[in-house]
Amino acid sequence: MFKPVKQNRIFQDVVEQIQDAIISGQLAAGEKLPPERELKEAFSISRGTLREALRVLEQKRLIDIQLGAGGGAIVREVTPEVIVDGLSLLVRSQKVPLEYLKEFRLDIEGNIARFAAERASAEDVAGLRDILKRAKDSLDRHEGWEAYVQADARLHMTLARITGNTIYEYIQTAIHENINRYYAEFLEHEESVLCHHYKDLCEIVDAVAHGDGETACGKMRLHLNRLGQ
């Protein structure tokens, strides 16, 4: 029911004060905190303790530290990026079985495809087609799989952006960055496989172009499932 209370640590209190100020908007993004030697006076603490607090805030991506004269702690924009770190850690430490990750990805990317289909503008579709064209070029010219994989990644990310929901965008980034560590070693890079892969992408984009969310979702899930051996 209750969580054990950690003993009072001064730097923790400082972290909370500054964090609350940022979250509540009292400290706006871009604003600069006073230099350490002033802040330590304001809080009536030592510089070392203040710096421990700043390290935590920096790790939380709430502030950036700039060096030199006129430098100091600058309040960052709170972006959905903050969830990337955690997921990366989980995957890198292999505490999340590949199966879980694949399952989760299937869910996320399926819905991304659905929403993208429902919301894509004409320009969005044109952008997707452009990416497809580049992927096909790299296939036709036998430029190797690296160029193709890069185009593939761009397509997935673009779909996420089209949804307009940044949560999807950044969670997908985290998944992509990490799941590839598993796949990179096992993926077949034969041209026939890539061609099949490319056809999948074309079908997905077609569904998006037609605004057919259900089909886009289904095709995406099929596509991802095929990758998983």
Added chain:
Amino acid sequence: MFKPVKQNRIFQDVVEQIQDAIISGQLAAGEKLPPERELKEAFSISRGTLREALRVLEQKRLIDIQLGAGGGAIVREVTPEVIVDGLSLLVRSQKVPLEYLKEFRLDIEGNIARFAAERASAEDVAGLRDILKRAKDSLDRHEGWEAYVQADARLHMTLARITGNTIYEYIQTAIHENINRYYAEFLEHEESVLCHHYKDLCEIVDAVAHGDGETACGKMRLHLNRLGQ
């Protein structure tokens, strides 16, 4: 293409060394790091710098610090919890519009319901029914909405656990903890509303009991949509 390189900061290097040791398994969960005064010698750095590194590792939930003799930094189990912080931050700072969060939740919980239906054992279903019973009791006895809301939360979390996929479990925790800040103020607590709400839950559990993933998913999405007015 490339990210700007931060100037070398010693504590950053220490963080990476220890983190890599943990992720790679060289440092197992539960293991204790040497005391600060020894570690600082091992790294050939000052204690203050070492402590800044420890603060970062602690914030990342990679280590716990214990006070007193025999205390020190203890390697934590890397759990999916690490993603909770980021999401909480996003929501609390209102950088993620409620619409995005609701959309994301619909996706996540829908699939949770589906997987739960496909994977629930007899005991799991019995547990769900038990929670339902308690929810109904609190309704019948007019114990107020607080007891009911608690049972509701337990049901959702139990479904997530039944999926067996911890990513769902913890992401849902993060969403739940935060989305309720929005809802708590607006939710109708009239009995008629709660009764309707309860019937939804029953239908979902029924679908789970029948192993009907598609229905469970649909009912859950309908249920959540109804909440979001």
Added chain:
DNA sequence: CTATCTTGAATGGTCAAACCATTTAAAGTA
């Protein structure tokens, strides 16, 4: 007067040594 160079001040990064607060375990005592 302008452009470049020099210099010094501001500021974060690091180090060192000391003391405090908490916890554990050993030693002492009833």
Added chain:
DNA sequence: TACTTTAAATGGTTTGACCATTCAAGATAG
């Protein structure tokens, strides 16, 4: 044996100093 006392271990904090980087004002050269 059981309780109390004490000392050591260890994280938490303070102070003061010095280094490294950056920026801007002033000096210098053209």
